[in-house]
Amino acid sequence: MLSSxxxxxxxxxxxxLARDTVGLDGTYEALLAxxxxxDLLVNGAxxxxxxxxxxxxxxxxxxxxxxxxxIAVNRGLLRSGMAIxxxxxxxxxxxxxxxxxxxxxx
Amino acid sequence: xxxFGINLASxxxxxxxxxxxxxxxxxxxxxxxxYSRQEALLVPVLGPGAMVPELAGSAAAPGGxxxxxQVLRTHAAWLDTAAAQLTAQSGQAGIADRSAQQLQSLLxxxxxxxxxxxxxRFLSAFGNLSSxxxxxxxxxxxxxxxxxLTGRLQQLSQGLESLRQNMVTQASDNMSQVNDLAKQVAAxxxxxxxxxxxGAAPNELIDQRDQLLQQLTERTGAMVSGQEGGELVVSIGxxxxxxxxxAEALSLAPGSPASVVVAGTxxxxxxxxxxxxxxxxxxxxxxxxxxxxxxxxxxxxAAAVNSLHQSGRDATGAxxxxxxxxxxxxxxxxxxxxxxxxxxxxxxxxxxxxGSVALAIANLGSAASxxxxxxxxxxxxxxxxxxxxxxxxxxxxASRQQIQAMQSSESGVNLDEELAQMVSLQHAYSASARLLxxxxxxxxxxxxxxxx
Numbered sequence: 001m002l003s004s005x006x007x008x009x010x011x012x013x014x015x016x017l018a019r020d021t022v023g024l025d026g027t028y029e030a031l032l033a034x035x036x037x038x039d040l041l042v043n044g045a046x047x048x049x050x051x052x053x054x055x056x057x058x059x060x061x062x063x064x065x066x067x068x069x070x071i072a073v074n075r076g077l078l079r080s081g082m083a084i085x086x087x088x089x090x091x092x093x094x095x096x097x098x099x100x101x102x103x104x105x106x
Numbered sequence: 107x108x109x110f111g112i113n114l115a116s117x118x119x120x121x122x123x124x125x126x127x128x129x130x131x132x133x134x135x136x137x138x139x140x141y142s143r144q145e146a147l148l149v150p151v152l153g154p155g156a157m158v159p160e161l162a163g164s165a166a167a168p169g170g171x172x173x174x175x176q177v178l179r180t181h182a183a184w185l186d187t188a189a190a191q192l193t194a195q196s197g198q199a200g201i202a203d204r205s206a207q208q209l210q211s212l213l214x215x216x217x218x219x220x221x222x223x224x225x226x227r228f229l230s231a232f233g234n235l236s237s238x239x240x241x242x243x244x245x246x247x248x249x250x251x252x253x254x255l256t257g258r259l260q261q262l263s264q265g266l267e268s269l270r271q272n273m274v275t276q277a278s279d280n281m282s283q284v285n286d287l288a289k290q291v292a293a294x295x296x297x298x299x300x301x302x303x304x305g306a307a308p309n310e311l312i313d314q315r316d317q318l319l320q321q322l323t324e325r326t327g328a329m330v331s332g333q334e335g336g337e338l339v340v341s342i343g344x345x346x347x348x349x350x351x352x353a354e355a356l357s358l359a360p361g362s363p364a365s366v367v368v369a370g371t372x373x374x375x376x377x378x379x380x381x382x383x384x385x386x387x388x389x390x391x392x393x394x395x396x397x398x399x400x401x402x403x404x405x406x407x408a409a410a411v412n413s414l415h416q417s418g419r420d421a422t423g424a425x426x427x428x429x430x431x432x433x434x435x436x437x438x439x440x441x442x443x444x445x446x447x448x449x450x451x452x453x454x455x456x457x458x459x460x461g462s463v464a465l466a467i468a469n470l471g472s473a474a475s476x477x478x479x480x481x482x483x484x485x486x487x488x489x490x491x492x493x494x495x496x497x498x499x500x501x502x503x504a505s506r507q508q509i510q511a512m513q514s515s516e517s518g519v520n521l522d523e524e525l526a527q528m529v530s531l532q533h534a535y536s537a538s539a540r541l542l543x544x545x546x547x548x549x550x551x552x553x554x555x556x557x558x
Contacts, residue, residue, distance in 0.1 A: 005545070012538060019527075024534035031541055038545070042552045061556040068549045071542050078539040082532060 001037055002063045008034070009070045016077045129528070142313050189509045193320055194327035194380040196502040201384035203499035205273065206492040209396070212265040215485045221258050222485065225407070225478060226471060228255040233468035236461030239453035245421075248451050248464075249440060256430070256438045259404050263437065266397045273389035274364045280325055280382050281366065284347075285355045287322045288340070291315055292353035295338050299351070327379020342366075343375040363390035396484065401436055403480040408438050410470055410477045418463035419456025426452035426463070 008030050015023030128144050135141040214220045231251035235244040294315040301308035315338075322328045322340065328347070332338045340348035345368060347354045355369040364386055366375040377383065408430040415429040427450060430438045444450045454460030470477045 009542075016535070016538070019531055021530045021534045024538055028534070028538050028541060031545070035541070035544065035548075038548050038552075042548050042555065057556040061553050064549045064552045064556070068546060068553070071546050071549070075539060075542050075546070078535045078542070082535045082539070086532070 001034065001041060002060070002067055005031070005034055005038065006063075006067050006070055009067065009074055013070075013074050013077065016074060016081060019081075142309065142316075144309055189320070189506070189513055190323045190328075190330060192502065192506045192509050193324045196499075196506040197324035197380040198327070198384040199495065199499040199502040201276075201381050201388070202495040203492075205269070205384075205388045205392070206488070206495040208269055209266075209393075209488050210492045212262065212269065213485060213488060215489075219258075220485075221255075221262060221481060222478075224251075224255050224258040225481070227251045229468050229471035232464045235451070235453050236464035236468055239459060239461040239464065240421075242448060245448040245451040245453075249444060249448055252429070252440045256440060259400075260437050262400060263397070263404075266393055266400065270389050270393040270397070273385050273393065274358070277364055277366075277382055277385040277389060278358050280385060281356055281358055284322060284325050284342075284382070285353075287318050287325070288348050288353040288355075291318050291322065291338075291340065292348050292351050294318070295348070296351040323380060325380050326382045343378045345373065345375045347375075363394075396488070399480060399484045403478075403484065404438060405432075405436065406480065407470075407477050408432065411467055414463055414466050414470075415452050418452040418454055420452050421449035421456075423456050424450070426450075 008027050012024065012027035012031070014020075015027055132143050215222055217223065228248075228251040231244070231248040235241075235248050238244045294311055298308045298311050298315065301311065319328070319330055319340070323330070326342045329341045330338065331341075337350045338348065339346055339350075342356070343366070345354070347356065347368075356366055356375060357369040359365045359367045359372075359374075366378055366382070366386070367373060368375065378386065412428040412430055416426045418426045420426055427443055428441055429444065429451075431441050432438055441450075453464045454462045469475060
């Protein structure tokens with residue numbers, strides 16, 4: 001399951017960089033679907049079960065760290081993209097004499 | 107984060123920033139004429155995962171992120187070709203229109219100051235003399251009207267020559283501008299070539315060069331080839347005036363008819379188009395054509411009047427002398443002998459009360475006579491030319507504006523489109539960021555739980 005998340009996060013990165021909103025929406029939906037399973041896994045780990053079948057706690061922890069690192073990269077990219085896009089939208093809004101739109105950083 | 111992770115993040119951030127810079131560039135230049143919208147072409151970079159045959163190409167293969175491979179300039183080459191043709195036509199039609207309007211203003215027809223009215227007054231004065239052959243005031247009236255006619259003919263003749271010379275001057279000024287533009291294009295070719303050799307995308311320089319080429323085309327009807335890669339060649343009348351970084355200077359050859367030559371070699375540039383083509387056409391063909399027609403009319407009128415005038419006898423009983431005399435350039439004036447003594451103006455056969463000759467001269471203005479018809483045809487032709495030139499110029503301008511609008515929609519920046527793209531991107535970024543934040547918290551919990 002964590003491998004699936006890692007793959008989706010990798011796809012999400014490509015979508016972020018390509019500024020592909022459709023791709024971003026697709027990975028968002030897929031990650032959202034896995035969120036419930038991750039919740040189960042976290043609760044299972046809390047109850048002393050790995051939830052990963054043959055995976056040991058150490059392996060699970062290592063894999064979780066790796067996914068967390070990948071997520072950190074994507075979050076960095078998203079923050080940077082949003083900051084620049086906010087600035088550009090303000091410029092474009094001013095140029096088009098229409099109200100500029102701002103979004104918060106998640 | 108591993109070294110690979112840091113490297114990937116760094117490269118990806120740079121790519122992302124570059125892509126957004128391109129959008130910023132588009133927004134900043136939205137109102138700049140000739141600016142072509144740019145797009146960042148993002149390509150995936152192979153990471154270590156791609157080296158593992160089992161993983162290569164699969165979603166599981168860790169990639170190397172993306173890079174901006176190229177900043178593409180959104181531009182349609184076919185529109186450039188169509189725009190160049192229409193620009194040259196518009197330049198040509200604009201000159202023809204303005205010149206035809208000048209020509210029509212010069213004729214001042216049909217007004218009291220026009221040659222038709224002046225000639226009518228001259229012939230009417232002879233009609234009055236035929237009714238009152240003994241009246242000295244009628245003879246003076248003929249002389250005054252004749253001087254007014256010769257003055258008007260000379261004024262028209264000088265006006266046409268001035269228009270022709272003005273066209274030559276305009277062509278010469280145009281040539282200086284063309285040489286200047288050619289130098290700038292050749293210099294830009296060098297800069298573009300250097301930038302491309304270094305792997306850069308000199309899109310702004312290409313836009314700048316396109317603007318200059320458009321001006322060059324409007325001025326000369328230049329043909330451009332090699333814009334989409336390869337060496338750029340600009341030809342005018344079959345001569346390569348720009349080849350890569352080399353520009354040939356053009357000049358007007360001295361003498362008449364006005365012609366364009368390559369300044370260095372003297373090689374003739376035949377049939378340039380655009381404004382230059384129109385200026386040369388008016389200087390060498392159209393205005394001289396009307397000059398010939400005016401001269402033919404003037405000479406025909408003088409010959410007919412002189413012939414009749416010499417057929418009679420004046421008030422002193424002497425044989426009639428030529429009424430008009432011409433100088434070396436063909437300009438008419440009233441015979442000095444008549445100006446000195448108005449009795450020498452012939453009214454008839456010399457017998458008392460006879461006004462037959464004056465009547466015959468007055469009848470040159472009748473519908474049956476062909477003496478005035480060459481000028482009337484010339485006035486009608488110039489009127490038609492002015493009307494057609496104006497209509498063609500308006501049509502050419504409309505076509506040019508249409509093609510420029512097409513170029514603008516193809517290459518120009520649509521702020522609404524850029525904004526809409528930004529908004530949807532921001533929504534997607536924001537939603538994904540919130541989700542990742544949740545994932546991060548859950549993974550932190552998982553790590554903590556499994557570490558206990």
